[in-house]
Amino acid sequence: MGERVVTAAVIIIGNEILSGRTQDTNLRDIALSLGERGIRIAEARIVADVETAIVAAVNELRARHDYVLTTGGIGPTHDDITAACIAKAFGVELVEHPRIAAIIRSREAPPNIMAARLRMAMVPSGAGIIENDAGSPPGFFIGNVYVLAGIPHVMRAMLAALQPKLAGGAVVLSRSVTAYVGESPIARPLEDIQASHPDIDIGSYPFVRDGRVGTTLVARGTDAKLLDDVIVEIERMFATVGVQSVRE
Amino acid sequence: MGERVVTAAVIIIGNEILSGRTQDTNLRDIALSLGERGIRIAEARIVADVETAIVAAVNELRARHDYVLTTGGIGPTHDDITAACIAKAFGVELVEHPRIAAIIRSREAPPNIMAARLRMAMVPSGAGIIENDAGSPPGFFIGNVYVLAGIPHVMRAMLAALQPKLAGGAVVLSRSVTAYVGESPIARPLEDIQASHPDIDIGSYPFVRDGRVGTTLVARGTDAKLLDDVIVEIERMFATVGVQSVRE
Numbered sequence: 001m002g003e004r005v006v007t008a009a010v011i012i013i014g015n016e017i018l019s020g021r022t023q024d025t026n027l028r029d030i031a032l033s034l035g036e037r038g039i040r041i042a043e044a045r046i047v048a049d050v051e052t053a054i055v056a057a058v059n060e061l062r063a064r065h066d067y068v069l070t071t072g073g074i075g076p077t078h079d080d081i082t083a084a085c086i087a088k089a090f091g092v093e094l095v096e097h098p099r100i101a102a103i104i105r106s107r108e109a110p111p112n113i114m115a116a117r118l119r120m121a122m123v124p125s126g127a128g129i130i131e132n133d134a135g136s137p138p139g140f141f142i143g144n145v146y147v148l149a150g151i152p153h154v155m156r157a158m159l160a161a162l163q164p165k166l167a168g169g170a171v172v173l174s175r176s177v178t179a180y181v182g183e184s185p186i187a188r189p190l191e192d193i194q195a196s197h198p199d200i201d202i203g204s205y206p207f208v209r210d211g212r213v214g215t216t217l218v219a220r221g222t223d224a225k226l227l228d229d230v231i232v233e234i235e236r237m238f239a240t241v242g243v244q245s246v247r248e
Numbered sequence: 249m250g251e252r253v254v255t256a257a258v259i260i261i262g263n264e265i266l267s268g269r270t271q272d273t274n275l276r277d278i279a280l281s282l283g284e285r286g287i288r289i290a291e292a293r294i295v296a297d298v299e300t301a302i303v304a305a306v307n308e309l310r311a312r313h314d315y316v317l318t319t320g321g322i323g324p325t326h327d328d329i330t331a332a333c334i335a336k337a338f339g340v341e342l343v344e345h346p347r348i349a350a351i352i353r354s355r356e357a358p359p360n361i362m363a364a365r366l367r368m369a370m371v372p373s374g375a376g377i378i379e380n381d382a383g384s385p386p387g388f389f390i391g392n393v394y395v396l397a398g399i400p401h402v403m404r405a406m407l408a409a410l411q412p413k414l415a416g417g418a419v420v421l422s423r424s425v426t427a428y429v430g431e432s433p434i435a436r437p438l439e440d441i442q443a444s445h446p447d448i449d450i451g452s453y454p455f456v457r458d459g460r461v462g463t464t465l466v467a468r469g470t471d472a473k474l475l476d477d478v479i480v481e482i483e484r485m486f487a488t489v490g491v492q493s494v495r496e
Contacts, residue, residue, distance in 0.1 A: 015451055018289045020279030021422070021466065022453070024272075027294070031268030041266045043301065046275070046292040049451075053291065076432045077452040078439040109432070116435035151454060174269070184324045184357070187364035191326040203263055203297075204325040205270070206399060218269065 006169035007042040008034055008067035011057050013082055014150055015049050017072075026071045026148075026155050033159050038168030039067065049073060054085035062089075062145050067166060072150030074139065076116040082147060083140070087124035090142055095125045100137050131161035170222035175231045178216040179238045179245035182206065186215065189237045193230065199223065200230045216248065254417035255290040256282055257309040261320035261330055262398055263297050274319045274396075274403050281407050286416030287315065297321060302333035310337075310393050315414060320398030322387065324364040330395060331388070335372035338390055343373045348385055379409035418470035423479045426464040427486045427493035430454065434463065437485045441478065447471065448478045464496065 010030055016022040024046070031041045042065060047053045054073075062068045073082030087094045101121040109117060120137040130139035130146060134157035139148045141162075148158045183206050194202045200221040207214050219230045231247070238245035258278055264270040272294070279289045290313060295301045302321075310316045321330035335342045349369040357365065368385040378387035378394060382405035387396045389410075396406045431454050442450045448469040455462050467478045479495070486493035 015449065015468075016453060016466070017275070018279060018292065019420070019422070019468070020276045020283060020289075023276050027265070028268045028271050031266060035268060041268075042296060044266065044294040046294075048290060075452065075454060076435045078435070078442050079451050112436055113432045116432040119435070151456075153456070172267075174267070184361045184364040187324045187326070187367070188360060194326050201263065203327050204323065205264060206323060208399075208401070218264070220263075220267070 004169055006039045006067075006167070007065045008039050008069060009061040009065045010041055010044040011054070011061065011068060011070040012044065012046045012150075013049065013054060013070055013072040014046075015079075017046050018048055025152055026150070029152070029156055030069055030071075030159060033163050034067075034069075034166070034168070035172060037163060037166055038171040039166060040172060049079050049081060051081060051085050051088065054082065055089045058086060058089040058145060062143060066144060068145045069148060070145065071148050071155055074120065074147060074149055076119045080119070083123050086127075086142060086145060086147060089145075090124055090126075092125040092142075094122045096121045097123045097127065097129070097140070099129060100140075104137055130158045132157050133161070134158075172220050172222055173224055173227055174218060174220045175227055176216055176218045176248040177231060177234050177238070177245050178214060178248050179243045180212050180214045181238070181241060181243045182213045183215050185241050186217075186237065189240065190217070190234075193233050193237060197226065197230050200226060202230070202234075252417055254287045254315075254415070255313045256287050256315035256317060257313045258289055258292040259302070259305050259309065259316060259318040260292065260294045260398075261297065261302060261318055262294075263327075265294050265320075266296055273400055274398070277400070277404055278317055278319075278407060281411050282315075282317075282414070282416070283420060285411060285414055286419040287414060288420060297327050297329060299329060299333050299336065302330065303337045306334060306337040306393060310391060314392060316393045317396060318393065319396050319403055322368065322395060322397055324367045328367070331371050334375075334390060334393060334395060337393075338372055338374075340373040340390075342370045344369045345371045345375065345377070345388070347377060348388075352385055378406045380405050381409070382406075420468050420470055421472055421475055422466060422468045423475055424464050424466045424496040425479060425482050425486065425493050426462060426496050427491045428460050428462045429486070429489060429491045430461045431463050433489050434465075434485065437488065438465070438482075441481050441485060445474065445478050448474060450478070450482075 104117045123140045124142045127140040127142040132138045134154045139158040203218045205216045352365045371388040372390045375388040375390040380386045382402045387406040451466045453464045
């Protein structure tokens with residue numbers, strides 16, 4: 001209430017997500033983790049491994065949000081172009097980061113393999129490190145853009161290191177109430193509840209479980225007291241419609 | 249080769265995806281289904297339940313791609329604003345579609361519930377229907393924008409009705425080869441294979457399975473013969489590096 005809302009955008013980089021080969025799970029992990037810090041994901045984009053697309057998305061979104069997080073494209077192979085794209089987006093050179101290079105060199109390898117690994121030490125000039133305890137090289141950040149791996153367990157390691165360092169706002173709290181009723185019988189009274197509580201965001205999510213139609217109402221907001229009041233109103237509304245409801 | 253590439257964009261509408269409450273699976277289903285028709289998802293966006301964000305994404309992406317598919321926000325509750333946003337994006341009125349209204353009216357309900365259900369018959373003027381055999385009202389399309397439900401089984405029913413009607417291009421074929429080796433030992437020879445086959449897109453996807461590091465190489469292209477040649481080169485490359493590989 002009056003407090004500034006802190007927002008982030010996520011850019012998921014990878015042809016394998018757009019082709020349907022791979023199911024992305026990183027967005028959800030990032031959203032839940034940043035949510036704990038009071039940082040809201042305002043939008044997300046999934047872009048191809050194409051320089052112009054990545055550069056455009058990075059520049060548009062870093063101007064619009066407090067943070068931009070990217071996933072994918074930071075390995076040692078020819079299709080890993082994220083670092084070069086971020087450098088281009090910021091108009092800086094790609095340079096070898098001494099500490100990343102030292103980490104990579106600490107693990108012995110034949111010269112050709114070492115040369116490939118050292119590609120992962122090339123970051124935009126001025127970039128800092130995002131620690132990674134998953135055994136592969138660290139991620140990096142420049143300005144408000146944070147560059148994470150695409151492999152989920154490596155992404156999570158970097159996210160765990162990064163999250164406590166990001167300044168957030170008020171944490172958005174969430175309460176859910178579920179009842180076995182469709183959306184139409186509750187649409188009108190629910191609209192009234194939403195209209196009288198503009199600071200609470202109420203979402204309605206229908207589902208079918210074991211052949212039965214149900215709806216989960218999710219109320220989200222930063223004021224715990226107000227949220228509890230809204231949940232009580234929602235429970236009363238379900239009772240008025242003649243169905244039992246449960247908090248989840 | 250010379251044939252025009254047919255592209256689509258996907259817009260996933262919903263706060264519940266951005267908050268991390270819900271794991272999206274619709275993008276992958278859409279990508280696989282359209283892929284069978286030779287339509288490539290070039291980009292995807294996940295946007296909040298906010299009119300300005302939805303309208304901007306629809307107008308930007310419908311100008312840039314052959315098709316735009318949206319998911320989510322077409323139910324009867326206050327947070328279902330997709331139809332109104334699409335109407336706004338096209339600069340047309342929201343009107344009751346006679347056939348959707350008739351479908352809804354064919355299922356009896358008390359007046360207040362019927363009134364809520366009939367919200368789902370309100371579509372942009374000039375919109376056509378996307379059939380839905382999942383028991384809920386149909387989706388709709390206007391221009392090159394196709395509006396589908398967010399609930400996965402309903403989305404899939406609409407997609408199944410829609411997909412055969414979309415004109416596509418050459419189907420992108422995919423072949424995969426996997427070996428238990430990291431990316432760095434193969435990065436250099438793989439780059440050479442990619443460089444000599446610009447019409448084939450080779451992606452390198454490292455993984456850890458049962459504690460062992462491996463890499464899957466995925467070659468994608470429209471020419472089956474060329475794809476087979478590239479796969480043979482990749483297998484030979486794995487053998488040169490000294491590891492066994494399997495086609496998947």
